[in-house]
Amino acid sequence: MAENKEDIKAQVLEAYKNHRALQIQAGETKHFYGRNINGEPLSLLKHTGITEYEPSELFITSHSGTPLIEIEQAIEKHNQMLPFEPPYFGSTATVGGMVAAGLSGPRRASAGAVRDCILGVDIINGKGEYLHFGGKVMKNVAGYDVSRLMCGALGTLGVLMSITLRLAPMPPCEQTIAISLNPNDAIQKMNEWANTAMPISASFYDGNDLYVRLSGSLSTTQACIDIIGGECIDWSDIFWKNIREHAHDFFITDLPLWRISVPPNTPPLKLSGSYVMEWNGGLRWYATEDNAEYLRAEVESVDGHACVFRGNNTEQVFHPLSDVSMKIHRKLKHAFDPAGILNPGKMYAEF
Amino acid sequence: MLLWSKVYIDMSKSISLSILTQRFHQVLPEEAVLTNKEQLYPYESDGLTAYRQLPRLALLPDNHDQIKAIINICREFQLPIVARGAGTSLSGGALPHAEGVLLNLAKLNNIIEIDPNNRTARVEPGVTNLAISQAAKPYGLYYAPDPSSQIACTIGGNIAENAGGVHCLKYGLTVHNVLALKILTIDGEILELGGKYFDSPGYDLLALMTGSEGMLGITLEATVKLLPHPQQKKVLLAAFDNIEKAGNAVTGIISEGVIPAGLEMLDNLTIQATEQYCSPGYPPNAAAILICELDGFEEELNSQIILVKKILKDCQAIEVRLARDEQEAELLWMGRKAAFPALGNLTPDYYCIDGTIPRKYLAHVLENINGLSKKHGLRVANVFHAGDGNLHPVILYDANASGELETAEELGGEILELCIKVGGTITGEHGVGVEKLNQMCVQFNEAEITTFHAVKAAFDENALLNPGKAIPTLHRCAEFGAMHVHEGKLPHADLPRF
Ligand SMILES: Cc1cc2nc3c(=O)[nH]c(=O)nc-3n(C[C@H](O)[C@H](O)[C@H](O)COP(=O)(O)OP(=O)(O)OC[C@H]3O[C@@H](n4cnc5c(N)ncnc54)[C@H](O)[C@@H]3O)c2cc1C
Numbered sequence: 001m002a003e004n005k006e007d008i009k010a011q012v013l014e015a016y017k018n019h020r021a022l023q024i025q026a027g028e029t030k031h032f033y034g035r036n037i038n039g040e041p042l043s044l045l046k047h048t049g050i051t052e053y054e055p056s057e058l059f060i061t062s063h064s065g066t067p068l069i070e071i072e073q074a075i076e077k078h079n080q081m082l083p084f085e086p087p088y089f090g091s092t093a094t095v096g097g098m099v100a101a102g103l104s105g106p107r108r109a110s111a112g113a114v115r116d117c118i119l120g121v122d123i124i125n126g127k128g129e130y131l132h133f134g135g136k137v138m139k140n141v142a143g144y145d146v147s148r149l150m151c152g153a154l155g156t157l158g159v160l161m162s163i164t165l166r167l168a169p170m171p172p173c174e175q176t177i178a179i180s181l182n183p184n185d186a187i188q189k190m191n192e193w194a195n196t197a198m199p200i201s202a203s204f205y206d207g208n209d210l211y212v213r214l215s216g217s218l219s220t221t222q223a224c225i226d227i228i229g230g231e232c233i234d235w236s237d238i239f240w241k242n243i244r245e246h247a248h249d250f251f252i253t254d255l256p257l258w259r260i261s262v263p264p265n266t267p268p269l270k271l272s273g274s275y276v277m278e279w280n281g282g283l284r285w286y287a288t289e290d291n292a293e294y295l296r297a298e299v300e301s302v303d304g305h306a307c308v309f310r311g312n313n314t315e316q317v318f319h320p321l322s323d324v325s326m327k328i329h330r331k332l333k334h335a336f337d338p339a340g341i342l343n344p345g346k347m348y349a350e351f
Numbered sequence: 352m353l354l355w356s357k358v359y360i361d362m363s364k365s366i367s368l369s370i371l372t373q374r375f376h377q378v379l380p381e382e383a384v385l386t387n388k389e390q391l392y393p394y395e396s397d398g399l400t401a402y403r404q405l406p407r408l409a410l411l412p413d414n415h416d417q418i419k420a421i422i423n424i425c426r427e428f429q430l431p432i433v434a435r436g437a438g439t440s441l442s443g444g445a446l447p448h449a450e451g452v453l454l455n456l457a458k459l460n461n462i463i464e465i466d467p468n469n470r471t472a473r474v475e476p477g478v479t480n481l482a483i484s485q486a487a488k489p490y491g492l493y494y495a496p497d498p499s500s501q502i503a504c505t506i507g508g509n510i511a512e513n514a515g516g517v518h519c520l521k522y523g524l525t526v527h528n529v530l531a532l533k534i535l536t537i538d539g540e541i542l543e544l545g546g547k548y549f550d551s552p553g554y555d556l557l558a559l560m561t562g563s564e565g566m567l568g569i570t571l572e573a574t575v576k577l578l579p580h581p582q583q584k585k586v587l588l589a590a591f592d593n594i595e596k597a598g599n600a601v602t603g604i605i606s607e608g609v610i611p612a613g614l615e616m617l618d619n620l621t622i623q624a625t626e627q628y629c630s631p632g633y634p635p636n637a638a639a640i641l642i643c644e645l646d647g648f649e650e651e652l653n654s655q656i657i658l659v660k661k662i663l664k665d666c667q668a669i670e671v672r673l674a675r676d677e678q679e680a681e682l683l684w685m686g687r688k689a690a691f692p693a694l695g696n697l698t699p700d701y702y703c704i705d706g707t708i709p710r711k712y713l714a715h716v717l718e719n720i721n722g723l724s725k726k727h728g729l730r731v732a733n734v735f736h737a738g739d740g741n742l743h744p745v746i747l748y749d750a751n752a753s754g755e756l757e758t759a760e761e762l763g764g765e766i767l768e769l770c771i772k773v774g775g776t777i778t779g780e781h782g783v784g785v786e787k788l789n790q791m792c793v794q795f796n797e798a799e800i801t802t803f804h805a806v807k808a809a810f811d812e813n814a815l816l817n818p819g820k821a822i823p824t825l826h827r828c829a830e831f832g833a834m835h836v837h838e839g840k841l842p843h844a845d846l847p848r849f
Binding site for chain 2: 054055056057058079080102104108109112113115116125129130131132133135136137138139140141142143144145146148149151152153157168169170191194195196197198199216217219220222223224261262263264265279282283303304305307318319321322324325328329331332334335336347348
C-alpha cells in the first residue's frame with residue numbers, strides 16, 4: 001500500500017506511462033457515490049496526519065487519508081468545527097474522500113459547503129507531478145482557483161494529497177424545534193424564516209413535521225423559539241447526526257435514492273414515492289421508482305438537477321451536462337490528466 | 352500552443368483598422384465603435400494608473416447578440432479581447448491590449464430579477480455592486496461582498512477579480528456569493544453554470560470562473576445570493592500604543608470564537624491623514640486602531656460585545672469606545688472609508704499593495720514593512736482588513752521625482768515576497784493582472800504555472816481573452832528568476848536564461 005508522497009507519485013507515474021486506469025480509494029465510505037468503475041486501486045488510507053493546526057488562524061491542514069473523526073476531535077477541543085457538517089457514511093471516512101465527494105450536511109444552507117471552506121490543496125496530477133494550489137489564508141486570488149475545482153471532482157482531476165480547510169467557531173448552544181405543517185406551508189415557512197436574521201442552522205421536513213435548528217447563545221435560541229413556535233425536541237445532536245448520516249428511517253429503503261437540487265422555494269415536485277427536504281427546501285431526497293428520464297424532466301422544469309445517490313445500476317448518475325459544458329469538462333480533464341488514468345468515468349462516462 | 356497564439360496575434364496586426372471598423376459597424380451602431388485617440392484615452396488604464404496602453408478599438412455593445420457577434424469577429428481575425436467593467440481594477444487587469452479590442456460592458460446594466468423568496472438577484476455584468484443591494488433593499492435583503500469601490504465597480508469585474516470587502520470576514524468573498532453565471536466562451540457559445548440551488552453537477556466551474564480575471568470567458572449574466580440584513584450592528588474602536596498589541600487583539604478576538612462582521616486596522620500615519628481629511632475623532636497618538644463591527648441577533652450581540660471589550664482590554668488597549676448610536680458608528684467608519692483619499696492628500700501618488708498573511712504574523716510583517724520603507728526612503732501607510740490578514744500597505748511616492756515609481760514598485764514587490772515567506776499570498780483581492788506577474792513566479796513553480804496555462808487553454812486555446820494577464824509565461828519567470836534567487840535556489844533552473 002502506498003504510504004508516502006513518493007510512493008504515491010511513483011504509482012501514478014507508472015500508471016501514466018502504461019496508460020493504466022487507477023481507482024483512488026481511502027476509507028471507502030463514499031465508494032457508492034458516482035459511477036461504478038474499474039482500475040488498479042490507489043489507496044491513500046495510510047497517507048495520514050494533521051500537519052498544521054492553529055486554532056487562532058481558523059484553519060487545519062492534513063494529509064488526505066486522515067480520518068475525518070481525527071480532525072473533528074482535534075478541533076472540537078478548541079470549540080471549533082467544520083462548518084459544513086460533513087457526512088461520514090462510515091467510521092473510516094477520510095478528509096480526502098470528503099473533499100473529493102464534495103458533500104455537505106445539514107448546516108450547508110447557512111454556513112456554506114465543503115468547497116466554500118477549501119483554502120488550499122496539494123495534488124498529484126495525472127502525470128505524477130506534485131502540485132500545490134491555494135494556501136492557508138481565506139483571501140487568496142493568485143492564479144485560477146484550482147483548489148475549489150478539486151472539490152466534488154471525485155478524484156478525476158488529481159489525487160488529493162493534502163488539504164487546508166477553514167474552520168468556524170462552534171455555537172455555544174443549539175436547540176431544535178418541531179412543527180407540524182403540510183408540504184406547501186413547510187416550504188413557505190422555511191423560506192420566510194430564512195429571510196430574517198434568525199440564526200437557523202438547519203432545516204428538515206419529513207412530510208409531516210418541520211424540524212428547525214437554532215444556533216447561538218442560549219438567550220438567542222430561546223428568543224427565536226418564541227418567534228417560531230413549535231416544540232423543542234430532545235437529543236437535537238443525535239437527530240441531526242441521523243439526518244447527516246442517512247440513518248433516519250426515511251433513508252432506510254430498497255428503492256433508488258435520488259438527490260435533487262432545486263431553488264429552495266420550489267413547490268412540492270410531481271414525483272411519486274416518498275421524500276424529505278433539507279436546506280430550506282433546496283435539497284430534496286426521493287425514494288422513488290420513477291423512471292430517470294421522467295424524473296429529470298420534471299426536475300429540469302423547475303430549474304433543478306438530479307443525481308441517483310444510491311441504488312445506482314445506471315449509466316447516468318449525475319445530471320447530464322450541456323454540450324458546451326461537456327466539451328469544457330473533457331478539456332479540463334485532459335489538462336490535468338492527459339492519459340485519462342485518474343478515476344476515469346467516475347463522474348460521467350465521457351471522461 | 353503559445354507560439355501559435357503569437358502567430359495569430361501577429362496576423363491581427365496586419366488587418367487594417369478601417370477593415371476592422373467596417374466589420375464592427377456591421378454588427379454595432381456607429382457610436383458604439385470607438386477608434387480615434389480622444390475616444391480611446393478614457394480606457395488607457397484602469398485603477399492602476401502606472402500602466403497605460405491604448406487599445407486598437409473600444410466597443411460598447413448593449414446586448415448579448417452584439418457581444419456574440421463581436422466575439423466571432425475577434426476570433427476570425429484573432430484579435431485579443433479585454434473585457435472591462437468600471438475599470439477600477441488595481442492590478443492592471445483591465446489594461447487594454449495594444450493589438451486588440453476593449454470590450455466595454457457598462458451598457459449591460461439591467462437588474463433582471465430580484466427573487467426575494469429564493470434570496471437571489473439576477474443581473475447583467477455592468478450592474479454596479481451597490482446597485483444590487485439597493486434593488487434588494489425593499490425586500491430587507493442585500494448583497495454581502497462590499498468592496499470599497501462598490502459605488503463604481505461592476506459585478507462582472509467583481510466576479511473576474513473575486514472581489515472582497517470589509518465584511519467578507521463573516522460573509523465571504525464573491526466566490527461564496529455567486530450562484531449562477533451565463534458565460535460567453537471564445538467559441539461564441541453560451542456556458543450556463545449553477546442555478547438558484549446549493550450545488551451543481553460536474554466540476555465547480557463557478558469557482559474556477561470567479562477570480563479568473565476575464566481570461567476564461569465573458570460574463571453575460573450573474574445570479575448572486577442575497578442575505579437578510581442583520582437585526583443589529585455595533586461598532587467598537589480600540590486604540591493601542593503599539594502595533595504588536597493591536598495584532599494580538601485581532602488573533603485574540605478570533606481565537607475566542609467571535610467572527611466580527613468587519614475587523615479593520617489603521618496605523619498612525621493613516622490615523623493622522625484621516626484626522627486632517629475628515630476628523631473622524633480617532634485618538635491621534637495611537638500607534639494603531641482597530642475598528643470592529645459586530646452584528647447579529649440582539650441577544651447574541653450583547654454577549655459578544657462584553658466578550659470583545661474584555662479581550663481588547665486584556666490586550667492592553669489604551670482606549671475602547673463603543674459607538675452609542677448609528678451616527679457615532681458611521682463616524683468611526685468614516686475615517687476608514689476615507690483613508691485612501693486622505694492618504695492621497697499627503698502625497699502626489701500612492702501605490703496600494705494587496706497581500707494576505709496568517710493573522711499571527713501581523714506585527715512581524717508590519718514591522719518588516721517599516722524596515723523596507725526606511726531602506727527605500729518611501730513612507731508606507733497601513734490600512735487594511737486585519738480580520739482576514741489582508742494587508743494593504745500604501746506606498747507614498749511622487750511619480751515626477753526621478754526613480755520614485757521604480758522604487759515604489761521594488762518596495763511593493765519586496766512586501767509581497769515577505770507575505771509569501773510567512774505562508775501568505777501575493778494577492779488577497781485585487782488580482783494579479785499585469786502588476787504581480789513576477790511575484791507569481793515566486794509563489795508557484797513551473798509545473799503549477801504550466802497547469803494554469805493548461806486551464807486557460809481548455810477554455811481559450813489561442814489565448815485571445817485578456818492575454819498576458821494573471822499568469823506569467825515560463826520565459827518571464829526564468830528571466831525574473833535570474834535576478835531573484837530564493838532561499839539559495841534558482842527557480843526554473845532548467846530553462847534557458849537570456
Ligand atoms: C478606490 C478603490 C477601492 C477598491 N476597493 C476594493 C476592495 O475593497 N475590495 C476589492 O476586492 N477590490 C477593491 N478595488 C478593486 C476593484 O474595484 C475590484 O477589483 C473590482 O472588482 C473591479 O471591478 P470593475 O467593474 O471596475 O472591473 P474592471 O476593472 O473593469 O475589470 C477588472 C477585471 O475584470 C474583467 N472583467 C470585467 N467585466 C467582465 C465580464 N463581464 N466578463 C469577464 N471579465 C470581465 C476585466 O477584463 C479585468 O480583468 C478597489 C478599487 C478602487 C479604485
